[in-house]
Amino acid sequence: MQRLMLIGFLLCIGVIPFCLCPGGEDHGSKVGGSCIEHERRALLAIRADIFDPGEWLSSWTGQDCCQWRGVGCDDTTGHVVKLDLKYPSAYDLIYGTGEIPEPSKVNPSISSLIHLRYLDLSMNNFSCAPIPQFIGSLMHLEYLNLSMAWFNGPIPRQIGNLSSLRYLDLRGGYPFLDKWSGYVEYYPITLRVNDLEWLSRITSLQYLDLSFANLSMASNWLDEINMHTSLLALKLFYTGLPGIPSTLQHVNFTSLTVLDLSYNAISAVPHWLLNISSLVQLDLQGCLFHGRLSTVADRLGNLNHLKHLDLCRNKITGGISQSLWNNTHLEYLDLSENQISGHAAKMFGNPSQLRLLALFGNQISGEISENMGNHSHLEALYLSENRISGEIPKGMGNILNLEELDLSDNQIKGCIPEEILRNSSQLRHLSLRSNQISGEIPKSMWNLLNLEQLDLSSNHVRGGIPETVGNLVHLQLLNLSFNNITGQIQYQKVWASYPNS
Template sequence: MMKVHLPFFSITSLFWCVFISIFLVNTLVSLPFPLPHQIEILLAFKKEFPSPTCSHTVLSSWTRNTHSFDGVVFDNETGVVTELHLSEACLEGTIKNNSNLFKFHHLRYLDLSYNHFENYSFPFEFGILSNLEFLNFRYSGLVGEVPSSIRNLSRLTFFDLSQNELTCGFPLIYNLTKLSYLDLSYNNFIGTIPSSLLTMPSLLNLDLRQNGLRDPPENLNSSSSSRLERIYLGRNLFSGRILEPISKLVKLTSLDLSFLNMIYPINIVFSPLKSLEYLDLSGNSLSRHNTSSDHALPKLTELTLSNCNIFEFPKFIMTLQSLEYLDLSWNNLLRLNTSSGQALPTLIRLYLSNCYIVEFPKISKILPNLQHLDLSNNRLKGKVPAWLWNLPLTRVSLSHNSLVDFEGSPEALVNSSLEMLDLSTNAFGGPLPTLPPTIDYVVASNNNFTGELPLSLCIPRKLSFLDLSQNSFTGPIPQCLGGSINGVMNLRHNNLNGKLPDVICRSGSLTTIAVSFNLITGKLPRSLANCTRLKFLDVRGNNITDTFPFWLNALPLLQVVLLSSNRFYGSVSSPQHTLPFSKLQLLDISHNNFNGSLPSNYFVSWSTSLVNNILEDYRQGENRRDQFRFHHSLSSRYEGRDMRFGNFLMYLIGFDFSGNRFEGQIPESIGLLKWLIFLNLSNNGFTGHIPSSMGNLSNLESLDISRNQLSGTIPQELAKLFFLGYLNMSYNKLTGQIPQGTHLNTFDRLSYEGNTNLCGSPLNKSCQEKNGATSPQTQQLKPPKQGHVLNSKAATIGYGPTLMMFGLGIGHAVALDRTTWFIKLLGF
């Protein structure tokens, strides 16, 4: 019989082919390939909302030609949608009762938080999604009652309806037996807390802060069935009776009873709560304490008693041998009497700001391991004691006192463990003390420090925040300093001279450079182009001589450029730079020597990028700049609905080109900047007509085109600027009648004076001609001082992002110095 011999390499090849085939089959089968009808539902759901106004949203990837659906999770085996992660997805409008969303019957996870369903009632149909385990509607514009159908979501473990406008009593959630996390805070719920809510079998976290709850739970006879570990009831309308039922929840580890305005004295020793680790009683009256227990709250690590009308150091605190965090801010302590002889070896964070304290508390022996100390906003005078630096302190705030010096040598701080130090708004003088190499964050603004900036500032391991503004420092900025800071450098309002450091942003991580109002000369260092994280550049009020810095266009995050009151010169337009500063939101080049004309398309390149960036930042609510805050309770105390949009730096849009030598016509393309709030083109040589396209600047609040050579009539389109609170068209060559019966008539006559042939209200000159004669012209007034014109009735501030940008109108402060006032709003 013939034997067949297969080559060894053929057998090996066959083996690998079979192995790879099996692997590919298994891999392909396990891929979460979405079912076609699920894609159709997703696309139909997307169409239910208007086209998103923000530039980036997860729904942008939802197209028929792709299998990549951002924010969507498909089941690996069935291909159905099981999760929708749509937080901050730029969804606006409403989810209708027949929405395609309710066709996702296998949905387990749904996050619709931080969208904009304005005045949107919670639809009954959500009860259809009975497989939901996670549902988040935080800050989404919900109003009205929670529908009874919510009780059908029996598999829910996480439920967040916080920061909406929901009303009435508690939703019917008692049969949600698997629920472990429930957040109904910052709504308008009223009435009584049902006792059944506190004894739900799986509930661990309950947040009911900032509602209208008045009555404590009734008939809570036993807590054996309660698993609650964290309960937050602050900022409601409870009386002191809330303490009794809460004390029965013996498994509590965190309890917030802040700002309840209780009418009964609070028994601060909750003897049954042996597991309590966090307690917030701030904003209540603790003028009388029960201190009958020698071992109160043995596991308590965090205690907040701020704003409690306390006049002396509560003695029971000395019995809290596990305490790590203590906040007694906003009380009336005057002196901190802790002479009991006991120590608190575990306390590492102590906050005593705004307590009227007149002398340094002697805490070195009582708090041997203290790391964070806040004594800001008190009445401390004299010198900072030397023993303070013997403690293992890493964060110290002594701001807003009347301190003048440090005990001991200037080297007293060198051997400390300081990472953050705030000495701002005191009366310190002389040279800045030598700081330890561990320092990361230094604020010494608003003092009388003198001398040159010490080279020791370059020694630390990269400062993240340096604020020495409003002092009397002299000499040049050390060359090493430009490469030694990773975040903010604020040196404004000193007497610094010389040039800016040649090498700056060596690591590319400076976010803010503020050196305004010094004596700096030379040019802007070209190494600024390395500052890829730079957002804020302020060199106002110096003697810098340079051309317009087109080369800064490469910085991807630059939002604020302030060049005013220097010696910049030349043109501000260039054919080589058609898209200047794609993120720019505030540009001040006033009071320089810029000249030439602005091309007709000058503002075209800015329009699209500005709108996209503004709306993107509006959605995200980025933080304007780091704050020197190590008071960790701030995040919970002020996490109300308005805090996300407290950052108007990201939304403010303004241009100040005043006080230069520009000529030619104002480009019609200015009308494309529909988000513009502040525009100043005054004191130039602009000619031609006022562009009618300015009527498209629907968010404009301040307009100054005075002291130019503008001619022709005032466009009727400008009457549409309903939010305009400041207007100055004076000293031009305008003619004809001021548009009557419009908002433009509500301004003072000073807004229009100096235009010989202009007539109509509010001017005294009538436009009616009789027998070929016009009414007498009003007497020519002397040229006013800069910034004289104000609307007598400040315009009502706008809607949407405009309201978030300011939250206030253009007032008298704008009249005094408009641009400076806007800059002050930014914190610089």
């Protein structure tokens, strides 16, 4: 869902797809059509220093460089205005399944592509080298993405010369899968900056991501960012901000729709944030927030356009108040790993537009009410690691679009309701691990053709597994350990015997 929101945001500010508008004069000699020779030679020099194991740049042959993959030219002048050298396995790397690329170098020939408007070097491995200062000479750049590319050291002030920039992504860190925890972690490779004065010269900025950069010395960070009236997205995840001022004399960046200040020291909601009524996404996870949830919800009640709210891994106490459900626009709510308590039956109020609700790792007790099924828009529900008891309500079968359901590590008993399995045909992930679930696995379980992960381990489930388990062609994880499963299972003509476990 977050990926869809980000793609939608980028479409709104007009950076995907990049528009190659005509303009400028031709100061070079064209070869083979619209390609300019000295720019073609520069591209070949750049390619020589880029790690390309999958031969993603194998199309870089011939005379017309404007036809090469990742290269875009102005239709009128033939000048190269777009260069996309993002590591092609970026998606796998972000989700921790890919290999870290071998080292690359930023060839100085990039500086000769003076007409560039779009430059993406993200997800490569530049071996902890500093960001080259010559990037600041590409005066026509509107889009610059150097994120998660193993750059280190100070952010060059010359980037402030790129006065036409609308999109700037300098996110640090590098993702990898921690095989022990199963979580995606980040190598602690960071950029740093002592002040953000250079930002004031980029007056048209709409998107800024400095996540994982060390901003601990940038005492002026909020004042500099407040000057950008056109800013739509600001991401400062884990930047060591030197304090979050609670007030601003005048809030200028009121067009902001996305704000991420996660993993910075913020003990309470700053007053200036409440003046940004345009906010659609607010991420404040891991900020040492404390206080009652009802107080936080009341303070954020003025943000009438808020659709995404992430307050996980804080120190929020109390129960979920009705005021939280009064935000009729809210679609994504993550309050996991706090100290939220109260009876589950009283927590889920009026039907809402919520598509994701995460409350795992809290102190919620009691039974889940049948009213949970009134939240019919839910696609993901995470209630694991609480103290929830009773049976799974049959009313949850009314959540027809449910894709992910995690009720693991609770005290839930009884059988798995047929109603949920019969109606939730979109279910992909189901985890009831470490409860007191009993009875046989319903036959309708094996009709969930979209199921990818099923974890019923550490319960009191009994009976056998039918051959129809082979219908689950998308299944990647099946864990039925520590139950009373008996009999044999046939899958792809291979017989295996499963004694009581």
